[in-house]
Every structure is written in C-alpha cells, then in structure tokens.
Amino acid sequence: MSVWIGIDLGTQSVRALAVAGDGRVLGTGSRPLTSHRDGPRHEQDPEQWWRELAAATREALRGVPAGERVEGVAVDATSGTILLTDAEGRAVTPALMYDDRRADATRANEAGAAVWERLGYRRMQPNWALPKLLWLLRDAPPGARAAHQSDFVNRRLVxxxxxxxxxxxxxTGVDLIDERWPSDVFDVLGVPEGMLPAVVRPGARLGTVCAAAAEETGLPEGTPVIAGTTDGCAAQLGAGARQPGSWNSVIGTTLVLKGVTKELIHDPLGVVYSHRAPDGSWLPGGASSTGAGVLSRDLPGADLDALSRRAAERYGRRLPPVVTYPLVSRGERFPFAAPAAEGFTLGEPADDVERYAAILLGAAFVERLCFDYLDLLGAPVDGEIILTGGATRSAYWTRLRADVLERPVTLRENAEPALGMAVLAGGDPAAMIRTSAVVEPSDAGVRGPYLRFVAELEQRGWLDGRAAAHARERTTR
Structure with a gap:
C-alpha cells in the first residue's frame, strides 16, 4: 500500500495527514502555532513552523502500518507570508504573515502596473508579499534571500x-503567464538579483527528504518532496474542484470561491485574481468579507446547532422573510470592491431564529452574486459546485444555499488543505476524494427576494450597474 503525506501549514496550527491510495486517512497530527500581533503587525517565528511541522508529521506517521511505502510529501502555506533568510536558509527576520499591513503597495503598483494588468488582478494590496519584501529590504543584511513560508520548511526537508x-x-509578483520573475520590475524596485528563488509549478519535484529532516520528522530519507500551493488552492484540490467550470465555495469566517478555467480571467475591478494550476490551467477566485463570522458576533453565546434545527423546522424549503447582508468587518472585497460597505438587514427579525436565518440567507445571496459576477467576466460556472468549510455542518444552510443557487451542490467526506497536498504529492484524486452527498435545489421562490437584495446593493452605490444588470439578466433567463 502506498501512502502520501499532506501538510497544511496555516496561521494557527500545522496539520499533517497520512493518506492511503484509496483515500483512507491512516494518521493525523496537529500542533498549534503562535503569533505576535500589534495593530497592523502580525509576525511568526519561522523556527516554530519547522519544530511543529516535524512534531505533527511524526504523529501522523504513527498510524502508518510498518512496511508501507511513503511515496511523497507536499506542504501548503498561507498566501503572502514572507521572510528573509541567509544563504544557508536560516531566518534573519521574523515572518511577516499574510495579513501584516505595515507595508505600502504604491511603489510596487507603480513599477509593475503593466505586468499586474496583464495578469488580470491590476494592482497589489499592502498585505501582499512584494510590498512586504520591499519593507523588509530597508534593513536587509547583505546576501539576504527572500523565502515564502513553504520555501522555508521545504528547504529544511531537502x-x-x-x-x-x-x-x-x-x-510576490511572479509573471504567471511566462512563469518567471519580471526582472525589469524588480530592477526598478531595487530588489537585488539572486534574492528570489527559482520558480516551478505546483506539483514539481523539489528534491528528497534529507537525513537530518528524516530524523526530525520521521519521514523516510529519500521521500520525494513536491512543490505545494497556498492554503486556499490546497483546499480547492482537496475538495476535488479540478475541471474547468467546477468551483469550490467555502464559507467559514468569510466566503471564498475558487474555480478552474482554461483561460486567464481579467477583472476590471481587480477583485478576482488567478493562480496557475499544476497542469497550466488557471484557478480564479475571490474572497468576500461576508460569512459565518457574523453569527458569533451578532448571536453571542447562542447554540447555533439548535438555531439551525429550529430554522429548518420553521421555514423548511421556503426562504426566510428577512435578509441580512452579513459583513464580518467594514468594507467588501468580492464580488465588488466597496471599502465603505457596512452590513444591513432588510426587514425586522422577530427573534433569534429569524435573525440566524437572515444571516444565512444573506450569505447565500452573496454567494449567488459571486457566480453572477464570475459569469459576467467570462468564467465558466456551469460545472460542479462543491461546498466546504464550517457552514456545511448545518444541513439547513446547505439546503438553503442549493435553493438560492438553483443548482445541485456537492459535499465531500473529507475536504481539507492537507488532503489536497496528499493528492498533489502524487495520490490519485479519483480514489482519494470521496463524495458524501449531493443536495438538490427546490423551488423556494428565490428570484424576487434575490433581485431586491441586488437592487439594494446597487442603490447604496456598492454594486456597479453593469454587474447588477447582469445579475438581473441571469436571474430572468
């Protein structure tokens, strides 16, 4: 029996899975990670990544029967996290995490405007890795190298x-079309030649586990180490959204959509950007600021499972009469850019059950609007829709999302980033990714309430007229 190891190096923890070729999880391991936060500052100690990754991997391997062959290992990491190392790979700065906002993106956007436009996302945000790299360069020691979170631990592995x-x-500004660093942009920005690592596609072989890493992690020496992805792309791989037109919709604290297209999608608003898939296709996606995070804020201490059951009993497959636009924080990122956007409720909830259902309905409406906007950009949206994230624990919310989308939705037995990395390390996705259920939509009379919600967003000046018109046109087809 062959075994693959997938490792999810996140913000709060590192998780390792040992997965058999038929999808059975033979062993798991998890260790917490600590952060240092202060206003816009968010740092982590890279050495802790390695220590806890090694411990989690050793724990996961305890479940692998003796004599079974470990065929490969791959690691995902948080998008936009970066640090400086010396020539031997030792950290010379703390790691600036994905949401550290001390940098300014102005210089990066001025120097790279033509490249960022060509790549479809148009501009960088202050928390992206290139602005943070420029911020780190102010005090960089001679010979310092840039490393992403995954690069740091992969170097230790090999x-x-x-x-x-x-x-x-x-x-960090890589040219995803030419698959190289745009050297002319980095020359203008003063990034020293040789500071950045070579680039490869996810799934490329980086080397094999060295003797020192084998001793610390328990991975057999000589195990192939495979280039991973960001955590969001890893979750998409674990969900099995791999064919053009298929989408993984994740509702956790916030809503994230990621799909597959043959061609690069260009977004005039810059709210959708695309990763490159291992096979050369594209992985467009966007992240909304709406989601389940509003539940704990607006219903503190509530038994959400009980509210879900009561909502299902009260409304069945009918829509709730009240809808909330559930912004977790001020400002929206997708499917439109509106820094001043704030949450609102249309109607007056009678009690906590109605307040709960209104939040769920609003998130489902935003999810549908995301698909309307992706369709406007020319992305295929007619494939499988796979739901993952904490929201899928609520059967009521899952049914409501299917009704609002007016599409079947698929649930997986196990869809997590570490599984995606086990697949990328060489496992067979057809065998390792298992479907637990397909939820069919019912006729819940969604179109009128949805269009009133769209009209409200347009009236407030957040959703532009072209996107609103397209949502109306798709709804009345």
Missing part, C-alpha cells in the same frame, strides 16, 4: 536551496 511554487509566488 537540506538545500529549493525553488518556490508559482502559487505562493503570485503575491
């Missing part, structure tokens, strides 16, 4: 310098 993957390099 014992020598490694290439970075195109997915983690996206927010």
């Amino acid at each position: 014992g020598h310098e490694v290439a970075t993957d195109l997915s983690n390099a996206l927010k």
Whole structure:
C-alpha cells in the first residue's frame, strides 16, 4: 500500500495527514502555532513552523502500518507570508504573515502596473508579499534571500536551496503567464538579483527528504518532496474542484470561491485574481468579507446547532422573510470592491431564529452574486459546485444555499488543505476524494427576494450597474 503525506501549514496550527491510495486517512497530527500581533503587525517565528511541522508529521506517521511505502510529501502555506533568510536558509527576520499591513503597495503598483494588468488582478494590496519584501529590504543584511513560508520548511526537508511554487509566488509578483520573475520590475524596485528563488509549478519535484529532516520528522530519507500551493488552492484540490467550470465555495469566517478555467480571467475591478494550476490551467477566485463570522458576533453565546434545527423546522424549503447582508468587518472585497460597505438587514427579525436565518440567507445571496459576477467576466460556472468549510455542518444552510443557487451542490467526506497536498504529492484524486452527498435545489421562490437584495446593493452605490444588470439578466433567463 502506498501512502502520501499532506501538510497544511496555516496561521494557527500545522496539520499533517497520512493518506492511503484509496483515500483512507491512516494518521493525523496537529500542533498549534503562535503569533505576535500589534495593530497592523502580525509576525511568526519561522523556527516554530519547522519544530511543529516535524512534531505533527511524526504523529501522523504513527498510524502508518510498518512496511508501507511513503511515496511523497507536499506542504501548503498561507498566501503572502514572507521572510528573509541567509544563504544557508536560516531566518534573519521574523515572518511577516499574510495579513501584516505595515507595508505600502504604491511603489510596487507603480513599477509593475503593466505586468499586474496583464495578469488580470491590476494592482497589489499592502498585505501582499512584494510590498512586504520591499519593507523588509530597508534593513536587509547583505546576501539576504527572500523565502515564502513553504520555501522555508521545504528547504529544511531537502537540506538545500529549493525553488518556490508559482502559487505562493503570485503575491510576490511572479509573471504567471511566462512563469518567471519580471526582472525589469524588480530592477526598478531595487530588489537585488539572486534574492528570489527559482520558480516551478505546483506539483514539481523539489528534491528528497534529507537525513537530518528524516530524523526530525520521521519521514523516510529519500521521500520525494513536491512543490505545494497556498492554503486556499490546497483546499480547492482537496475538495476535488479540478475541471474547468467546477468551483469550490467555502464559507467559514468569510466566503471564498475558487474555480478552474482554461483561460486567464481579467477583472476590471481587480477583485478576482488567478493562480496557475499544476497542469497550466488557471484557478480564479475571490474572497468576500461576508460569512459565518457574523453569527458569533451578532448571536453571542447562542447554540447555533439548535438555531439551525429550529430554522429548518420553521421555514423548511421556503426562504426566510428577512435578509441580512452579513459583513464580518467594514468594507467588501468580492464580488465588488466597496471599502465603505457596512452590513444591513432588510426587514425586522422577530427573534433569534429569524435573525440566524437572515444571516444565512444573506450569505447565500452573496454567494449567488459571486457566480453572477464570475459569469459576467467570462468564467465558466456551469460545472460542479462543491461546498466546504464550517457552514456545511448545518444541513439547513446547505439546503438553503442549493435553493438560492438553483443548482445541485456537492459535499465531500473529507475536504481539507492537507488532503489536497496528499493528492498533489502524487495520490490519485479519483480514489482519494470521496463524495458524501449531493443536495438538490427546490423551488423556494428565490428570484424576487434575490433581485431586491441586488437592487439594494446597487442603490447604496456598492454594486456597479453593469454587474447588477447582469445579475438581473441571469436571474430572468
């Protein structure tokens, strides 16, 4: 029996899975990670990544029967996290995490405007890796090298310098079309030649586990180490959204959509950007600021499972009469850019059950609007829709999302980033990714309430007229 190891190096923890070729999880391991936060500052200690990754991997391997062969290992990491190392791979700065906002993107956007436009996302945000790299360069020691979170631990695994993957390099400004660093842009920005690692596609072989790493992690020496992806792309791989037109919709604290297209999608608003898939296709996506995070804020201490059951009993497959636009924080990022957007409720909830259902309905409406906007950009949206994230624990919310989308939705038995990395490491996705259910939509009379919600967003000046008109046109087809 062959075994693949997938490792999810996140913000709060590192998780390792040992997965058999038929999809059975033979062993798991998890270790917490700590952060240092202060206003816009968010740092982590890279050495802790390695220590806890090694411990989690050893724990996961305890479940692998003796004599079974470990065929490969791959690691995903948080998008936009970066640090500086010396020539031997030792950290010389803390790691600036994905949401550290001390940098300014002005210089990067001025120097790289033509490239960012060509790549479809138009502009960088202050928390992207390239602005943070420029911020770190102010006090960089001679000979310092840039490393993403995954690069740091992959180097420890193989014992020598490694290439970075195109997915983690996206927010550092890699040219995803030519699959190289845009040297003319970095010359203007003063990034020293040789500071950046070589780039490869996710799924490329980086080397094999060295003796020192084998001793610390328990991975057999000589195990192939495969270039991973960002955590979001890893979750998409774990969900099995791999064919053009298929989408993974994740509702956790916030809503994230990621799909597959043959061609690069260009977004005039810059709210959709695309990663490069291992096979050369494209992985467009966007992240909304709406989601389940509003539930804990607006219903503190509530038994959400009980509210879900009561909502299902009260409304069945009918829509709730009240809808909330559930913004977790001020400002929206997708399917439109509106820094001043704030949450609102249309109607007056009678009690906590109605307040709960209104939040769920609003998130489902935003999810549908995301698909309307992606269709406007020319992305195929007619394939399988796979739902993952904490929201799928609510059967009521899942049914409501199917009704609002007016599409069947698929649930997986196990869809997590670490599984996606086990697949990328060489496992067979057809065998390792299992469907638990397909939920069919019912006629819940969604179109009128949805269009009133769209009209409200347009009236407030957040959703532009072209996107609103397209949503109306798709709804009345």
